[in-house]
Amino acid sequence: MMTNEKPFMTPETFAVLGGGRIAYVRPIKGSEARGLFPSLPEVADGLDLWALIGADGSPLMLADSRAAVELNARENDLDPMSLH
Numbered sequence: 001m002m003t004n005e006k007p008f009m010t011p012e013t014f015a016v017l018g019g020g021r022i023a024y025v026r027p028i029k030g031s032e033a034r035g036l037f038p039s040l041p042e043v044a045d046g047l048d049l050w051a052l053i054g055a056d057g058s059p060l061m062l063a064d065s066r067a068a069v070e071l072n073a074r075e076n077d078l079d080p081m082s083l084h
């Protein structure tokens with residue numbers, strides 16, 4: 001019997017995904033960035049930024065280019081993955 005339920009992963013499951021080597025790269029607006037990075041200086045709400053997020057959901061880095069966050073991830077022995 002098949003169900004239409006989607007698989008569910010808890011935050012704890014995500015945190016250990018990839019043995020602590022995976023980080024997620026995703027676009028983010030300035031207004032959302034302030035919530036993830038509380039010490040962020042004032043930025044425009046609509047500013048397009050890129051965030052590097054740990055598998056456990058912890059914010060790791062914020063930049064104005066995807067290339068910068070991917071490079072930072074690799075320099076810190078993390079495998080950057082896209083998050084849509």
